[in-house]
Amino acid sequence: MAHYTSKYAIQSSPALFRQNKLKGFTLVELLIVIAIIGILASIVLATTGTARAKSRDARRLADFKSVQAALELYYxxxxxxxxxxxTWAALGTALNAGYIKGLPSDPGSYAYTYQSTNGAATPVACGVVKCEGYLIRGQTEYANYMTQDVIGVGAVPSANCTVAGGPPYDYCLKR
Known part of the structure; x- marks a missing residue:
């Protein structure tokens, strides 16, 4: 019986099997890499979520400052x-007459409120009396990102930042 060899014949030597075995990744190695990528992705998403909340809070502060400037022009x-x-809508009607291009709205899902007051340290809504003050309230997402801002008054209006039955406003701008 003659031994037939061909250049296309598959050779089965142990060295060839070892060489082919070293060319790929094992399932365990692939799972470890996928797990590491997942952990890194979750860290990045958590970090950007906080940054977005801070960005919206900074936008809220800028909105309040622009409304404050328009109120001073009106005054x-x-x-x-x-x-x-x-109300915020009534304020928009009053200020859209050349004092501000458009009343800003909250960049998230919260709402701003406005109340005209008599300007006292403990404000009372003005009606018969002259409107010498105001109270603008808003809610922030990031805890302790903004504090209350009092203009021309010595006391911080923490009691006036919350409205009975309404959401807890944690930023107040009072004049």
Whole structure:
């Protein structure tokens, strides 16, 4: 019986099997790499979530400052009185007459509130009395990111930052 060899014949030597075995990754190695990628992705997503919340809170602060500037323009043009409005929409109607291009809205799912006051340390809604003050309230996402801001008053209006039956506002701008 003759031994037939061909250049296409598969050789079965132990060295060839060892060489082919070293060319790929094992299932355990692939699972470890996938787990590491998953952990890194979750860290990145958690970090960007906090950054986005801080960004929206910074936008809220900028919105309040722009409304404050429009209110001061209104005050100087209208015999030293602020708009006698008790809702954000009513404030928008008063300020859209040349004081601000458009009243900003919350960048998230919260809402801003406005209340005209008599300007006292413990504000009372103005009606018959002159509107010499206001209270703008908003809610933030990131705890302790913003604090209350009092302009021209010595006390912080922490009691006035919360409205009975409403959401807990943690940022107040008072004049």
């Amino acid at each position: 100087s043009s209208n015999s030293s009185t602020y708009p006698p409005a008790n």
